[in-house]
Amino acid sequence: MKNDFSPLSQNFRGEKIQLNQIIKYPLLFQIIIGLVCALLNLALCSIQDYYPIPLFMDTVFTVTASLFGAVSGLIAAFLFHLFSMFVHSNPPSDLTWSICSLTVVLVICLYLRKRNIKQTKLDFFDVLLLLIIIAIIISIEGAIIFTILRALVEYRETAQVRTFYLYLLRFDIPVFLSAFIPRIPVNLLDKGICVTLGLFIYKGLCKIKWLQTLESHPQLKCTPKVRHKV
Numbered sequence: 001m002k003n004d005f006s007p008l009s010q011n012f013r014g015e016k017i018q019l020n021q022i023i024k025y026p027l028l029f030q031i032i033i034g035l036v037c038a039l040l041n042l043a044l045c046s047i048q049d050y051y052p053i054p055l056f057m058d059t060v061f062t063v064t065a066s067l068f069g070a071v072s073g074l075i076a077a078f079l080f081h082l083f084s085m086f087v088h089s090n091p092p093s094d095l096t097w098s099i100c101s102l103t104v105v106l107v108i109c110l111y112l113r114k115r116n117i118k119q120t121k122l123d124f125f126d127v128l129l130l131l132i133i134i135a136i137i138i139s140i141e142g143a144i145i146f147t148i149l150r151a152l153v154e155y156r157e158t159a160q161v162r163t164f165y166l167y168l169l170r171f172d173i174p175v176f177l178s179a180f181i182p183r184i185p186v187n188l189l190d191k192g193i194c195v196t197l198g199l200f201i202y203k204g205l206c207k208i209k210w211l212q213t214l215e216s217h218p219q220l221k222c223t224p225k226v227r228h229k230v
Contacts, residue, residue, distance in 0.1 A: 022116055030071040031072070037076035056186070058194075059077075059101055063199065064198040064202045080101065096148075120202075131195050135187035142183050
């Protein structure tokens, strides 16, 4: 007979925790993080007004917020688009693009929940898998949103994919496909940068000692798993 213990430790409350288990943060803290990350996203995107690049770069801090929890991620995603509408005088129809940002949050949170892995333990494989899943899903969403907006309000394609989109239209490729195809490479590169930077920022913040005291883990039973040799 062999005893198999999961790696256990104690947090500041004296609760026994599993070292590699997903970390949970207090609700009020997540709300604050969500608001701060929304403002940081807005500031980062505002830089593109002066130094334009062919990438969106609008979810770096959304990724960071998502790693703190679903609440902080959803707040950061939606408020960023809401703030952008007022700051840049965008039409209300631009709020529909928040669907893509909200999807980024949900994919990250569901991935963490499925694996039940500590956020700081995400590795290269996790980042690669996340960015592929996110890029494909939001490229489909983005193409759908643009196709609908184009039909309803004669919406112009975003600058990041406009040239390729117009080129494809010249060959009578349907609007949806012309909007979808350019988004794949752009989102792969863009989300690759955003997910990587967002994770690095989160890991850096986790080194702050007072932040570590906010960590909460589901309490575990102390009964060890028992395996029997046959």
